[in-house]
């Protein structure tokens with residue numbers, strides 16, 4: 001895990017806020033309404049780096065962070081995704097690892113960037129060192145099912161990674177790290193996730209369903225990532 005304070009400055013945040021509004025006016029195939037009908041809106045759009053300039057610039061900037069974590073000179077952009085929660089929305093994510101959700105080995109990283117003040121001081125919590133522990137089956141985000149590996153918070157004595165984050169800060173998190181996010185949003189909350197794999201990452205089928213776009217991406221198990229995913233050189 002790594003924290004890069006002030007990764008996106010105020011001008012960049014304004015450009016990204018405008019980009020989110022542009023996406024709302026012209027949603028892409030990955031646009032989703034994540035909130036139940038009649039509740040404060042939670043929406044998301046994915047894979048807009050190629051056609052929305054501000055998101056593309058952010059994806060290129062994030063490559064430097066990711067490649068630094070990989071010790072490489074480039075990284076593969078797996079996906080970009082923004083989220084917007086309206087005031088009053090509650091968007092807690094249970095404890096989980098990102099690794100089970102994408103058929104990519106040995107790991108990937110997510111760079112998470114809040115564009116507004118995150119709700120609650122502990123909006124992102126993670127367990128240091130858990131990338132070296134077991135890999136759990138994917139968490140069920142839509143139910144009260146038990147969280148992978150049990151209760152990670154009550155009775156815990158070892159320190160947790162729970163940085164106080166400001167808009168524009170970037171958190172880089174290993175896909176194997178157990179983490180939880182979210183909470184009640186007293187004000188609108190926008191954030192962007194960028195996911196990158198090392199240049200030598202391989203495809204690896206999962207024994208559970210993965211997102212449709214990953215089922216449709218051509219490529220053999222154990223083979224390289226599809227060439228349709230952008231490989232970006234770090235500046």
Ligand SMILES: [Fe+2]
Nearest residue numbers: 096097098179
């Ligand atoms: Fe996650």
